[in-house]
Amino acid sequence: MKNSPHIVEVTDDNFEHTVIAASHIAPVLVDFWAEWCQPCKQMLPTLLKLVDEFAGDFILAKLNIDEQSNLAAEAGVRSVPTVMVFRKGMVVDQFLGVQPETVIREIIERNRFSEADRLMSQAAEKAALGLWPAATALAHQAAVLEPGNGVLQFEVAGFLVSAGDLDGAETTLAGLPREIRESPEADTLRARIDLSRALIAAPDRSALEETVEQQPLEPLPRYQLAARYLEDGEAESALQQLLAIVQMDRGFREDGARKAMLAVFAQLGPDDPLIARYRTQMLNILH
Template sequence: MIDVTLENFEAEVIAASMTQPVLVDFWATWCGPCKVIGPILEKLEADYGGRFKLAKIDSDEQQQLAAAFGIRSIPTVILMMNGQPVDGFMGALPEGKVREFLDKHLPEGGDADLPEEEPEVEAAPQDAGAVLEKLQHAVATDPANDDARADYVKALLQAGRPHEAAQAFEPVAGKAALERRFESLERVIDAFAFAASHEGQGDFDGRIVANKRDFEARFGKARQLIAARRWTEAMDELLEILMRDKAWHEDLARKTYIAVLDIIEPPRPKVADGQIPPDDPTVASYRRRLSSVVLS
């Protein structure tokens, strides 16, 4: 087991996972469940005899690493292989469940004797209109349901309906400083408003050609791309800022990049006992790109 910091992350996690799976445990001293899962993971590292390495990251002391991985609650455990996250779980799972999780991925896994689980039948995808109608009904019948409201605003933004999104967001606007999901929604709503107020104004591309470090122009272009729902192009532009100045304007580029990731991330399907299903490929790719730039 090794304690990982920003300084040794590249060597102890990314590089190490190229030759040996690395199990990364995000924890904090105040977290009760962390004190339950921590000893289980340390015991299993010994029991598995080198089939994986345990790395522990204090999410309070290493906030940059926690942000790069999009950690929203702890404990969160992520398995790294070949430099990339391949699976994970949240919460203090019992030892048996952690063994099942490990045996799915580790070389010479011992899950042959485990009973086979029946595959879950995925529900047929609903069209965007039906999803919006369902969420609108949920908000109308329970205005205090923040989860439904956040999903509704997100769906409206994905559908390119910013005015309705702004109206639906207003009752929870005061929570933007307290919860990341609302902060992300607010940033994207602001991008739509910026683009609407600057329509036909500003030669952002020309300014960028003249000065690659004109971050105001790059950020303006990124917000216009967000409003056009050209999500990946917007993140590409924000990465250009981050590669040149990670802390520009009080971390504005990184925060906006994360907001776009939050908006485009699709709902995750139900899985067994707290395990984290694989990320959407686009989200996973752009999350890795952010990590590589922020941690470089």
């Protein structure tokens, strides 16, 4: 196979870097193949031609299912060739079997990053370095470029919450199409905003811990303490406080503690063991 900076071999060891992380910079087409698969070899020249033509607008990631059987099983691959398109960490498109160049080209075209996507990727890089003013400015530029793109605008709103621009996040969220604005994901984002706002006038952590011990039935100090724990990266301690509020006062902040728990789950990621444990406890209380 030709040497190209836009072609990678995928293994268990590099999957997170070459597929998940890379898909935040450009779409990654993961080609599940095998040496014995003649259709795979038949389709390869088309993929290589498109790699050259698009010149970095997508990455071709080759994954041998016999050598990387665990990854193939996790992806649910049952036959080859299978090609999955990863974009911003998620599978957003796929096709099975040999497809003509026109079909593959159309899949690449509809998933390639726009200029606004690239700005958001740059914003994420700045944020990772702690350069939040520059990161926020880039996110606002992305929003201006595609005002009618509700999915992108929602991503911008989430980014602004992380950057601490709560007013900007709320304004962006309010301008989204109704189906996005009223989605469960939007409720989760609003819960993140509310938790962040709870910190603005909150006492410090030790004072809140003392208040909760002295006034265990007051939900506000618990809620503020949960936000402090999240600020310090202590998700389980935050979930314990929020669960206590769900149990004592569902009406607090219009079911705000339950929504905040869902926001914490979203931040933890789907595989975190805390999610199953605390979701079960929450459902037992609710039902």
